[in-house]
Amino acid sequence: MRPGVTPSPANPKPAGWAFWGTSLLAATSALLLSATRLLHGQASATIDIGASLVHYDGFLLSNAFTITPTFTWLGSRAAVNARGTFLRFESGNRSLQGSVVGSVFTRPAKSWRIEVSGTAGASSYADFASFWHLLGEVRVRHSTDRGGIWLAATGGRTAFGSTEQARPVVAASINAMRRESAFVLLMTAGQAFVGDTQYSDIGMTARGQYKKIVLEMLLAARFWSQGAGDGVYGEASGEIRLSDRWAGVISGGRYPSDPIRGSIAGRYVSAAVRFRLRSTRPQVAPFPLPHSGANGGTDPTSTTRLALTREASGSVRLLLQTPPASSVEIAGDFTDWQPMSLAPARQGGWEIVLRIPPGVHQINVRIDGGPWRVPGGTTRLVGDYDDEVGSFVVP
Numbered sequence: 048m049r050p051g052v053t054p055s056p057a058n059p060k061p062a063g064w065a066f067w068g069t070s071l072l073a074a075t076s077a078l079l080l081s082a083t084r085l086l087h088g089q090a091s092a093t094i095d096i097g098a099s100l101v102h103y104d105g106f107l108l109s110n111a112f113t114i115t116p117t118f119t120w121l122g123s124r125a126a127v128n129a130r131g132t133f134l135r136f137e138s139g140n141r142s143l144q145g146s147v148v149g150s151v152f153t154r155p156a157k158s159w160r161i162e163v164s165g166t167a168g169a170s171s172y173a174d175f176a177s178f179w180h181l182l183g184e185v186r187v188r189h190s191t192d193r194g195g196i197w198l199a200a201t202g203g204r205t206a207f208g209s210t211e212q213a214r215p216v217v218a219a220s221i222n223a224m225r226r227e228s229a230f231v232l233l234m235t236a237g238q239a240f241v242g243d244t245q246y247s248d249i250g251m252t253a254r255g256q257y258k259k260i261v262l263e264m265l266l267a268a269r270f271w272s273q274g275a276g277d278g279v280y281g282e283a284s285g286e287i288r289l290s291d292r293w294a295g296v297i298s299g300g301r302y303p304s305d306p307i308r309g310s311i312a313g314r315y316v317s318a319a320v321r322f323r324l325r326s327t328r329p330q331v332a333p334f335p336l337p338h339s340g341a342n343g344g345t346d347p348t349s350t351t352r353l354a355l356t357r358e359a360s361g362s363v364r365l366l367l368q369t370p371p372a373s374s375v376e377i378a379g380d381f382t383d384w385q386p387m388s389l390a391p392a393r394q395g396g397w398e399i400v401l402r403i404p405p406g407v408h409q410i411n412v413r414i415d416g417g418p419w420r421v422p423g424g425t426t427r428l429v430g431d432y433d434d435e436v437g438s439f440v441v442p
Contacts, residue, residue, distance in 0.1 A: 051414040053128075054110060060287065062144070062387045065264050074281055084138055090118070090119065090120040090121075090439045091118075091292045091323065091324070092116065092117065092118045092119070092323075092324040093095070093116070093321050093322065093323045093324065093420055094114070094115070094116045094117075094321070094322050095113070095114070095115040095116075095117075095319040095320070095321050095322075096109065096113070096114055096115075096319060096320055096322075097113050097296070097317055097318050097319025097320060098110065098112055098113065098317065098318060098319075099111045099113055099134075099315050099317035099349075100315065100316045100317070101136075101177075101313060101314070101315045102313060102315070103311055103312070103313035104276075104304075104312045104313060105311070106309060109136050109137055109138065110133070110136065110137045111134045111135060111136045111137070112135045113132065113133065113134050113317065113319065114132070114133045115130070115131065115132045115133075115319070116130070116131050117130045117131075117426045118130075118131065119359050121428045122149060122428070124153075124154070125146075125149070125151045126148075126149070126152075127147070127148070127149050127150075128147070128148045129145070129146070129147045129148075130145065130146055131143070131144065131145040131146075132144045134182070136415075140172070141200055142170065142171065142172045142421050143170065143171050143302065144168075144170040145168065145169060145170070146163055146166060146167065146168030146169075146308075147166070147167050147168070148165070148166045149164060149165050150162055150163065150164035150165075151164075157259050158190045158191070159187070159188065159189055159190075159240055160188045160190070161185070161186065161188070162185070163183075163184070163185055163186075164183070164184045164186075165181075165183050165184075166180070166181070166182040166183075166184070166203075167179075167180075167181055167182075168180050168308060169414055170308070170309055170310075175217075176207065176309075177207075178205070178206065178207055178308065178309030178319050179205070179206055179365075180203060180205040180206070180216070180217060180307055180308055180309070181203050181205075181206065182201055182202070182203035182307070183201070183202055183207075184199055184200065184201045184202075185199070185200050185423075186198065190435070191418075193225060193226050193418065193419065194223065194224040194225040194226055194228065195223070195224050196221070196222065196223045196224075197221075198219070198220070198221055198222075199218075199219065199220045199221075199237075200218075200219050201216065201217070201218040201219070201220075201239075202215075202216060202217055202218075203215075203216045204216060205241060205306070205307050205308070205309070207309060214241055214242030214244075215240075215241075215242065216239070216240070216241050216307055217239070217240045218237060218238065218239035218240065218307075218317050219237060219238055220236060220237030220238075220317070221235075221236055221237070222234065222235045224234075226419075228378060228384050228385050228386055229255055229256040229257065229378075229383050229384035230253070230254070230255045230257070230387055231253070231254045232251065232252070232253050232254075233251070233252040233254075234250075234251050234253070235248070235249070235250050235251075235267075236248070236249040236250075237249075239306075239307065241306040241307055242306075243273070243274065244273060244274035244275050244306045245271070245272070245273050245274075245275070246269055246270075246271065246272035246273070246275035246276075246277070246306075247269065247271040247272070247350045248267055248268070248269050248271055248276075248303075249267060249268055249270075250265060250267025251265070251266050251267070252265045252270070256383050256384060256429060257367065257383060258383055259287055259288040259289075259430060260285065260286070260287050260288075261285070261287075261288075262283075262284070262285050262286075262350055263283065263284050263285075264281070264282070264283045264284075265282045265283070265300070266279075266281040267279070267280055267281065268280070269303050273293070274306070275303070275306055276303055276304050277301075280300070280301045280302055280303050281300050281301065282298065282299070282300030282301070282302060282385060283298065283299060283300055283303050284296065284297065284298035284299075285297050285298070286321070290392075291323070291406065292322060293320065293321070293322060293323070293406060294320075294321040294323070295318075295319075295320060295321070296317075296318070296319045296321050298315075298316075298317050299314075299316035299317065300314070300315070300352050301313070302315075315375070316423075329342050337415060350368075350369070350370050350423070351367060351368065351369045351370070351412055351414070351420070351422045351423055352368040352422065352423045352424045353365065353366070353367055353410070353412075353422040353423065353424040353425055353437070353439065354366045354368075354424060355439070355441070357402060357442075358386060361402070361404050361430040362400050362401060362403075363399065363400070363401055363402075363403045363441055364398060364399075364400045365377065365389075365398060365399050365400075365401065366392060366394075366396050366398045367389060367396055367397045367398070367412060367422065368395065369396060369397060369412075369414055370395040370414070372397075372414045372415050373415055374388065374414070374415055374416065375388070375389045375397040375412065375413070375414055376387065376389065376412070376414075377399070377406055377410055377411070377412055377413075378410070378413070378419065379409050379410035379411065379436075380408055380409045380413055381401065381403045381404075381408050381410075382401075386413065387399060387401075388418070403441050404441070405442060406440070406441060406442050407434040407438060407439075407440055408438070408439055408441060409428070409437065409438055409441075410422065410425060410436065410438075410439060411436055411437060412437075421423065421436060421437040422437050424439070425437030425438055425439045426438040426439070
């Protein structure tokens with residue numbers, strides 16, 4: 048959870064509207080959760096409340112109270128993400144940041160997919176400064192058995208203060224992702240031009256999950272920079288899930304200036320409590336899931352079908368109908384993305400009985416050691432790192 052930028056050691060007039068603006072975003076997230084029940088997809092929202100110790104380049108060390116609401120909706124061919132951050136510093140300064148990203152993407156064709164997204168964001172730091180940016184991005188992605196590679200081109204405008212001070216933004220990047228069970232590795236290299244400022248970044252993000260603990264680390268470097276600083280930077284975060292609704296989050300590190308979004312470089316350490324609003328369910332049929340085919344994001348051409356039934360013990364029996372195979376494995380959020388082998392079922396197919404809590408879950412399937420695929424009978428969604436996963440509901 049990266050804190051915002053403090054404007055000045057001075058103590059200007061209170062910006063009480065910032066708190067109410069963030070509160071409005073949090074309330075809006077809850078309303079959007081209800082509204083998205085009418086759409087085919089999965090919605091979730093969280094609110095982080097915590098404290099940060101911040102040292103911005105050129106400013107004194109400062110403490111800040113933070114509130115960060117987020118909202119995400121994932122559909123089979125579109126996604127929306129909104130995020131806001133409110134900070135109140137010990138000096139009395141307050142700041143507000145917010146952004147909304149909307150994306151649409153094509154149906155995969157021979158492992159290729161095109162995604163188009165738009166971003167609108169703004170920030171205000173007490174009475175000191177305000178920024179805004181409008182961006183458009185096009186991605187061309189090629190999926191592999193356990194990951195993918197994609198090229199991205201970005202264009203738009205960013206401004207400090209008035210519209211007359213807007214500067215053009217042009218950027219391009221190449222990204223590669225690799226997933227091994229519960230471990231994900233993302234490599235990124237890009238070049239950006241913002242008016243007369245330019246810089247290049249190359250970095251690596253690693254994310255791993257073990258039971259209820261999620262760890263993520265970023266290590267990167269900036270070079271060929273004119274007006275945006277250079278050097279090595281990195282951030283790390285850890286989340287421990289205390290329950291289905293509550294989690295603790297600790298993060299820290301150093302990040303560079305961001306000429307596009309209007310932030311300056313700094314170091315920080317933060318701790319927060321994360322409250323997760325209950326997710327909406329994708330519009331899929333109740334279990335046992337149908338074998339007939341295309342419900343929204345379901346792949347009608349798939350010959351692998353997932354069905355589930357509730358056992359008297361409270362466990363869930365997952366049954367996969369597949370083509371002839373010698374081994375079938377699944378991995379999902381309910382297995383910490385660790386592969387688990389299924390056993391042949393008496394009635395045909397492959398099965399496994401697991402303790403899976405009620406709610407929305409994600410799953411992928413591997414047959415005979417081949418690539419991980421989205422099984423039929425689930426809703427195809429875009430995962431955290433642009434990979435595809437199947438979503439299903441346990442009532």
